[in-house]
Amino acid sequence: NAGVTQTPKFRVLKTGQSMTLLCAQDMNHEYMYWYRQDPGMGLRLIHYSVGEGTTAKGEVPDGYNVSRLKKQNFLLGLESAAPSQTSVYFCASSETGNYGYTFGSGTRLTVV
């Protein structure tokens, strides 16, 4: 049971480059999320999805886009990377209701 898988685990981008982070879950969860983690700031929600074909903005959505074409996959895109987007990115999924989230192992992204 793989849970939530994120690829890649590490990436270095130059300012202005684009990239896509892939998140895949095999638990048939309806909800999926993208967070970023920065020192001293905990985790902040970028975008989320409450089902296939749906997406919504979280707390810090600027500079990011997402897509959920298949229930098991949630993609996070950076169209034009900026140094401020240097961070660790976490994908998570959950069932509805009162359960905690299952997290992936994170992607460390550095924008130079």
Added chain:
Amino acid sequence: AQTVTQSQPEMSVQEAETVTLSCTYDTSESDYYLFWYKQPPSRQMILVIRQEAYKQQNATENRFSVNFQKAAKSFSLKISDSQLGDAAMYFCAYRLPSTGANNLFFGTGTRLTVIP
């Protein structure tokens, strides 16, 4: 606005001793869920324990237990018989059961060091 405050950026504990990590939250809701997550150096976020606000009994999971004070909006984590493997960042989190976001609001974390 939902906020979660962890006032201890760093804590340390001697191996085999007990340590308590603090967490307070702010909400006007009466029904919600609280969680503690552990993040070891591997970066993986691991759910340690959860508490439903409607339950008065404090949750326990082996060496981990919480002290939930609903009126005070406090949710502390107690780790008994601390082990070297407990060294990690610990995040307190709060979740509303039914909002459009179904979001989890995190505190800024407490880094726990376990001294051999």
